Amino acid sequence: MILAAALLLDALLxxxxxxxxxxxxxxxxxxxxxxxxxxxxxxxxxxxxxxxxALALLIxxxxxxxxxIAVIPxxxxxxxxxxxxxxxxxxxxxxxxxxxxxxxxxxPEGRRAVAMIVSRDTTMMDDTAIARSAIESASENLSDGVIxxxxxxxxxxxxxxxxxxxxxxxxxxxxxxxxxxxQFGWASARFDDLLNLVPARLTALLIATTTGQLRQxxxxxxxxxxxxxxxxxxxEAAMARALDIALAGPRSYDGRLQSFPFxxxxxxxxxxxxxxxxxxxxxxxxxxxxxxxxxxxxIA
Numbered sequence: 001m002i003l004a005a006a007l008l009l010d011a012l013l014x015x016x017x018x019x020x021x022x023x024x025x026x027x028x029x030x031x032x033x034x035x036x037x038x039x040x041x042x043x044x045x046x047x048x049x050x051x052x053x054a055l056a057l058l059i060x061x062x063x064x065x066x067x068x069i070a071v072i073p074x075x076x077x078x079x080x081x082x083x084x085x086x087x088x089x090x091x092x093x094x095x096x097x098x099x100x101x102x103x104x105x106x107x108p109e110g111r112r113a114v115a116m117i118v119s120r121d122t123t124m125m126d127d128t129a130i131a132r133s134a135i136e137s138a139s140e141n142l143s144d145g146v147i148x149x150x151x152x153x154x155x156x157x158x159x160x161x162x163x164x165x166x167x168x169x170x171x172x173x174x175x176x177x178x179x180x181x182x183q184f185g186w187a188s189a190r191f192d193d194l195l196n197l198v199p200a201r202l203t204a205l206l207i208a209t210t211t212g213q214l215r216q217x218x219x220x221x222x223x224x225x226x227x228x229x230x231x232x233x234x235x236e237a238a239m240a241r242a243l244d245i246a247l248a249g250p251r252s253y254d255g256r257l258q259s260f261p262f263x264x265x266x267x268x269x270x271x272x273x274x275x276x277x278x279x280x281x282x283x284x285x286x287x288x289x290x291x292x293x294x295x296x297x298x299i300a
Contacts, residue, residue, distance in 0.1 A: 002076055002125040003153050006083035011287065026085055029039040030169040033061065038174055038184070047183035051174075058170055061163035069158060079158050080126030086165050088145035089287050092138065093280055099134040100276035103127060110273075117141075120254040129251070131271035133281040136247055139207075139239040140232045142283055144168060149197035150290060154297060156299065167192050193230055200231035203286065204238035210285035211242035223263045233263070240264035242282050245271060 015025070035052040046051075069132030095117050103110030107262070110130040115122040118133045125133070148168070152160035167188060173182045208214050220237040227248070228231025240247040240263045249262040252261040262269075 001295070001298040002080050002083065003150060004245055004291055004298055006080055006087060006153070007089070007150065007287070007294060009080070010087040011090050013084070014094060026082075027165070027169065032171060032296055033058065033166075033246070034103065034170045034173045034235035038181075040173075041267065042184040042275070046057045048186050051184040052187040054174075054184070055107055055167070055170065055191060058188075060167045063159055066157075066159040066162050082158060082195065083149075083153055084163060086149055086161060088149075089283070090140070092141050092145050096138045096276060096280055096283075098281070099130065100273040103273040103276070105128055119253070121122055121239050127273075128269065128271045131273060131275050132245075132247055132249070133251075134276045135239060135245070135271070136236055138276075138279050138283060139203075139235040139247075142207075142286060143196065143200045143231070143235045145204040146287060147203045147290060151199045151202060152195065154294065156268050161227065161283060164195050167195055196231040200234040204234040206286040206289050207235060207238035207242050209233075210289050213238065213241045213281060215242045226261045228260070239282060240267065241299040243266060243275060243278050245275060265280055 034054075037057065041050040041054050051289045062245075069078045069082055099110060099113040099117065102113035107125075107127055107130070110127065111122045111125050114125070114130045114137075117137045120133065122130070122133070149161050149164055152164040165239050170188035172187070172190035173187035174184060175192060176182075204220055205217070208217055208220060213220070220234065220241055223237035223240065224233035227236065235249055243265075244267045246265050246269045248260050248268045250257055250259050252258070
């Protein structure tokens with residue numbers, strides 16, 4: 001029942017400011033570790049091999065951390081607290097809701113809020129682009145921040161969860177096809193793709209199941225194949241069908257407009273803050289089904 005309890009604890013408490021203003025969040029420590037490896041190993045020749053070494057060190061650190069937590073003489077409590085901290089349902093909902101609230105005030109406020117959760121250019125976004133970006137981020141982060149860590153905890157306990165979080169953090173920092181990171185971040189990016197293979201599709205299934213879109217799974221799969229990521233397209237395509245809206249499409253990165261195909265292209269294209277609110281409701285439905293599944297597995 002640890003996973004179910006961790007899902008509930010995260011949903012109730014989220015990321016308390018009083019705590020993380022005084023202590024360093026584990027995710028921040030993971031990021032600092034990745035940054036240190038990037039500075040020290042990402043130099044000279046054999047950068048792909050050095051990136052493989054960096055990933056191996058992260059996995060070793062994840063296993064060592066799990067082993068240390070396991071010997072704390074407080075029963076399942078340390079494992080429960082660690083799992084709850086590394087799940088991100090409440091944090092995700094809070095960040096996405098902040099975009100909806102800001103967009104209801106004004107377009108500039110919406111741009112400032114969405115810039116906190118996406119890496120694309122936001123300065124010229126209209127209301128639809130702001131809402132679409134927030135909904136896409138909500139979909140992808142439901143998989144990366146909630147379902148995937150929960151899945152790996154269910155499969156391999158705290159070691160599985162920590163390996164996933166270290167890998168996902170590395171992918172978000174060095175897993176880009178840039179001159180500096182294309183070789184060094186290759187191993188982390190590919191391993192992250194592998195670890196998300198099942199959770200991304202499971203997230204799509206959870207969304208489709210809780211929104212009456214199971215009959216659309218073939219269309220969801222077809223739309224997911226249009227995405228540049230082998231995994232991120234699945235929850236995004238499921239969310240598009242759930243809300244009957246078009247997602248993805250052209251967007252700008254670093255001042256360059258990039259043309260991506262629309263997901264669910266025949267659906268509604270004009271989006272508002274209300275659509276973000278509807279996406280948040282979908283997040284909670286999918287979370288509730290995941291919680292029920294975790295509880296049933298524990299009972300079984």
